[in-house]
Amino acid sequence: MSGRSGCAVGQLSGRTPRLRVAPAPNVTYLVHGEPEAAAALRDRIDRSLGWTAVVPRSGERVLVR
Incomplete structure (x- = not known):
């Protein structure tokens, strides 16, 4: 991985x-x-956290409450 996104993965720990x-x-x-x-x-x-994480599809809309 390269760029900022890969950096975020490495920094999560x-x-x-x-x-x-x-x-x-x-x-x-x-x-x-x-x-x-x-x-x-x-x-x-x-x-690592047991949290539900989602990568929405491009253009997907979600309701955030």
Whole structure:
């Protein structure tokens, strides 16, 4: 992976302890970066935090409450 998106995946492990103490969101939407990097970050969030993370399709709309 290259660029900022790949960097975000690598930095997640350093941020995981802070995120672990935060209440888990209902869903985490990853809307920035290359599709492959976003999918990797989604998988890492799922494995590391047990949170539901989604990479929406291009043009997909979601209702955020």
